[in-house]
Amino acid sequence: MSHVVRRTATLLVSVVVASFVVFAFLAVLPGNAAEVALGTNATPAAVARLSREFGTDRPLLVQYADWAQGLLHGDFGTSYVTHEAIGPRIANRFAVTVWLVAGGMLVALLLALPAGVLAAAWHRTGRGALLSGLSQVGIAVPAFLAGILLVYAFAVRVGALPAGGYTPLAEDPQDWARHLVLPWLSLGLVQGAVLTRYVRSALLSVQRQDFMRTARAKGVRRWAALCRHGLPNAAIPVVTVLGLQLSNLLVGAIVVERVFVIPGLGDLLLRGVQDRDLLLVQGVVVVLVVAVLVVNLVTDLLYRVLDPRLRSR
Amino acid sequence: MPPRRIPALTLSAALVTVTLAGCGSGADRHSTDALTVGLVAEPATLDFSTTDGAAIPQALLGNVYEGLVRIDQQGRIQPGLAKSYDRSADGRTYTFHLRNNVKFTNGKAFTADDAVFSINRVRTVWKLKIAQQMDDVRSATKVDADTVKVTLKRPSNNWLYSMTTRIGAMYSRDGVSDLKEHPVGTGPFEVESWQRGDSLVLKRNTGYWGARPALDTVTLKYFKDSGALNNAMLAGDINVLGAVQAPETLSLFKDKSRFQVIDGSSTSEVVLSMNNSRKPFQDKRVRQAVRYAIDHEALLKTTRAGRGTLIGSQESPSDPWYAGASNRYPYDPAKAKRLLKEAGAEGTSIRMRIPNLPYAVSAAQVVQDQLAQVGLKVRIEPLEFPARWLSEVFDKADYDMSIIAHAEPRDQWIFADPHYYFRYDNPAYARLLQKADAGSPQEASADYRRALKLLSQDAAADWLYLVPNLMVADKSLRGLPVNQVGEGLEFAGVRWSGK
Numbered sequence: 015m016s017h018v019v020r021r022t023a024t025l026l027v028s029v030v031v032a033s034f035v036v037f038a039f040l041a042v043l044p045g046n047a048a049e050v051a052l053g054t055n056a057t058p059a060a061v062a063r064l065s066r067e068f069g070t071d072r073p074l075l076v077q078y079a080d081w082a083q084g085l086l087h088g089d090f091g092t093s094y095v096t097h098e099a100i101g102p103r104i105a106n107r108f109a110v111t112v113w114l115v116a117g118g119m120l121v122a123l124l125l126a127l128p129a130g131v132l133a134a135a136w137h138r139t140g141r142g143a144l145l146s147g148l149s150q151v152g153i154a155v156p157a158f159l160a161g162i163l164l165v166y167a168f169a170v171r172v173g174a175l176p177a178g179g180y181t182p183l184a185e186d187p188q189d190w191a192r193h194l195v196l197p198w199l200s201l202g203l204v205q206g207a208v209l210t211r212y213v214r215s216a217l218l219s220v221q222r223q224d225f226m227r228t229a230r231a232k233g234v235r236r237w238a239a240l241c242r243h244g245l246p247n248a249a250i251p252v253v254t255v256l257g258l259q260l261s262n263l264l265v266g267a268i269v270v271e272r273v274f275v276i277p278g279l280g281d282l283l284l285r286g287v288q289d290r291d292l293l294l295v296q297g298v299v300v301v302l303v304v305a306v307l308v309v310n311l312v313t314d315l316l317y318r319v320l321d322p323r324l325r326s327r
Numbered sequence: 328m329p330p331r332r333i334p335a336l337t338l339s340a341a342l343v344t345v346t347l348a349g350c351g352s353g354a355d356r357h358s359t360d361a362l363t364v365g366l367v368a369e370p371a372t373l374d375f376s377t378t379d380g381a382a383i384p385q386a387l388l389g390n391v392y393e394g395l396v397r398i399d400q401q402g403r404i405q406p407g408l409a410k411s412y413d414r415s416a417d418g419r420t421y422t423f424h425l426r427n428n429v430k431f432t433n434g435k436a437f438t439a440d441d442a443v444f445s446i447n448r449v450r451t452v453w454k455l456k457i458a459q460q461m462d463d464v465r466s467a468t469k470v471d472a473d474t475v476k477v478t479l480k481r482p483s484n485n486w487l488y489s490m491t492t493r494i495g496a497m498y499s500r501d502g503v504s505d506l507k508e509h510p511v512g513t514g515p516f517e518v519e520s521w522q523r524g525d526s527l528v529l530k531r532n533t534g535y536w537g538a539r540p541a542l543d544t545v546t547l548k549y550f551k552d553s554g555a556l557n558n559a560m561l562a563g564d565i566n567v568l569g570a571v572q573a574p575e576t577l578s579l580f581k582d583k584s585r586f587q588v589i590d591g592s593s594t595s596e597v598v599l600s601m602n603n604s605r606k607p608f609q610d611k612r613v614r615q616a617v618r619y620a621i622d623h624e625a626l627l628k629t630t631r632a633g634r635g636t637l638i639g640s641q642e643s644p645s646d647p648w649y650a651g652a653s654n655r656y657p658y659d660p661a662k663a664k665r666l667l668k669e670a671g672a673e674g675t676s677i678r679m680r681i682p683n684l685p686y687a688v689s690a691a692q693v694v695q696d697q698l699a700q701v702g703l704k705v706r707i708e709p710l711e712f713p714a715r716w717l718s719e720v721f722d723k724a725d726y727d728m729s730i731i732a733h734a735e736p737r738d739q740w741i742f743a744d745p746h747y748y749f750r751y752d753n754p755a756y757a758r759l760l761q762k763a764d765a766g767s768p769q770e771a772s773a774d775y776r777r778a779l780k781l782l783s784q785d786a787a788a789d790w791l792y793l794v795p796n797l798m799v800a801d802k803s804l805r806g807l808p809v810n811q812v813g814e815g816l817e818f819a820g821v822r823w824s825g826k
Binding site: 043045060061063095097165169173180284290 | 371378380456525548552558562713718
């Protein structure tokens with residue numbers, strides 16, 4: 015119980031610190047929302063009037079307190095530039111990013127588990143070296159480059175898939191999937207390559223354990239031993255990496271969203287910074303911070319599920 | 328009207344189709360009544376009366392909204408929702424005779440009351456500086472249901488012109504409650520849906536008063552990344568690439584059996600500004616030296632693959648008073664050096680603070696190089712655009728030199744305002760513009776020509792080039808506007824051929 019309390023407290027403090035840092039940082043950046051909204055049609059009087067309307071002429075701490083108070087009531091505020099409620103807008107975008115990240119992670123897992131097991135089983139053979147080499151290449155390729163190459167191959171040359179864009183799932187599930195296949199692959203291939211290395215090395219170190227030798231001595235075949243006894247014991251380091259990767263993916267999705275023109279959270283964040291739309295940026299940051307911390311929390315809880323020795327702590 | 332978030336590259340043509348071959352597939356994935364256009368800058372809202380940005384009028388003006396008058400491809404003012412208009416002899420009174428078969432998309436008829444409402448609304452509701460053009464209006468009154476009389480405080484040709492821009496858009500008295508999301512106009516199209524961050528869908532207005540548009544739907548898709556935009560065109564996801572960002576990428580689209588390249592003129596002048604209130608540019612000789620020191624042809628070749636028009640003053644080919652090459656300065660580095668020596672400005676260090684936009688960065692490097700050859704040391708500082716550049720260069724004029732495209736049509740006035748970031752203060756120029764504005768339309772052209780010549784001789788700035796209106800379109804599309812003349816990218820005349 016005290017563990018949960020401690021984790022929740024960490025989460026709250028992290029949100030407050032992160033949001034305040036972002037708030038302060040954006041406030042000292044040159045340029046403000048009123049100037050951007052008025053563009054080259056700005057006059058000093060118009061900028062002052064609009065700043066008053068936005069409330070950005072107030073002291074920083076007052077603005078922050080105002081925003082934080084709204085957030086406590088579940089209100090993310092209203093965008094300076096588009097005058098929309100920010101909460102629903104973030105929710106929409108978050109749903110898109112979650113699909114993107116979840117699919118990418120799934121691709122990574124489907125790729126990394128078999129590849130990692132094979133690479134471990136073929137340890138010190140030519141085939142194993144080949145798999146290791148391939149995964150090394152995968153790690154070296156950044157997701158956006160993978161994206162560009164995939165678009166060129168499958169959208170431009172073959173013409174089988176769209177080069178970018180997004181259709182909401184509720185609108186047309188098939189079209190939704192068609193638009194997401196390439197982004198999933200470009201996120202998943204790279205992360206899968208990373209994960210493959212961890213699965214392989216975790217399995218290799220498990221293989222040297224006594225219980226594996228015992229299992230083999232009792233007549234369990236090599237493959238069966240690897241899958242039944244090896245994998246569960248290799249799970250903890252793999253889950254740790256998985257948690258880190260998931261957090262990375264959430265942030266890394268920003269770039270992939272840009273390459274594939276997907277209206278996700280990253281796109282919203284970039285636009286918010288560009289427009290100096292303070293409250294919008296704040297909202298997105300809070301959501302990202304919470305998401306990352308929740309992922310960490312779940313990873314932590316998973317350890318306890320996977321390893322009975324941790325439960326007593 | 329001033330620079331813009333991104334050069335409002337819009338349309339153009341001249342069907343300069345290029346060579347052959349290349350990779351295929353994906354084409355012909357269209358139906359004959361739908362069009363998808365890929366663009367770069369996305370509207371922040373759909374209300375151009377309260378939000379700036381070229382993207383909003385680009386999407387809506389001439390498609391969703393119409394004015395009493397409109398501008399044609401040659402830059403001439405033509406009847407719009409007014410079937411004709413009279414200008415009084417003293418130039419102070421315009422009487423508009425409205426069409427009587429026009430309906431808004433909310434079902435209401437367009438009447439003189441709506442016209443009066445829309446004209447007055449600019450002065451009360453609009454927040455942007457362009458709305459000041461309506462300050463010349465003394466009164467707008469309804470004569471009868473189909474006639475509106477507008478009296479100006481002083482004669483103004485510009486006022487009539489401004490009525491062809493977004494500030495002349497006609498609104499329904501009952502249709503302005505939710506303009507940010509649901510615009511109501513009289514145009515050939517109406518907004519069907521808007522997915523922020525992705526696309527804006529226009530559908531044909533079935534009650535349109537004019538010729539029936541060939542297209543049922545037009546989807547404007549917005550791409551933040553020009554690579555993604557090119558790929559979408561190659562993959563056949565879009566039928567028109569509305570703004571070619573870098574002309575060197577045109578080689579991607581050389582397959583004549585699929586694509587046509589449209590290359591027309593725009594109203595977007597790429598201006599090399601010099602802060603006229605600061606040393607060394609307070610001295611006219613230094614400014615002139617800069618103009619002589621730059622090899623504009625080489626610059627255009629290096630940075631825009633030679634596409635674009637060389638200009639010498641704040642003007643574009645669609646202006647009735649366009650003087651062509653006569654305002655340009657020849658490339659003469661020896662003369663530049665002489666002028667700098669006379670002014671005692673050799674070896675001066677200059678801070679060039681530019682927006683971090685690709686065209687500005689590439690032009691800045693060439694300018695830096697060429698000015699170094701005549702002994703000026705230029706330090707380039709790219710600033711984040713829009714926020715930081717607007718704040719420091721545009722609003723506070725904290726710069727020596729800068730480069731940005733001034734996209735708005737007929738924006739000669741920006742040099743007449745001494746507080747504008749050029750800090751160019753020449754009452755003679757301002758007087759000439761005033762005279763041109765007040766005179767008869769015939770005299771106006773001559774006066775504008777004189778004013779622009781003065782601007783060029785004074786070297787108030789240097790004009791690097793006029794941005795080409797460069798598009799790539801599916802080969803079987805017809806009727807795309809070749810030149811970007813006004814603010815709107817109009818689709819009423821676009822159709823698929825032979826399908």
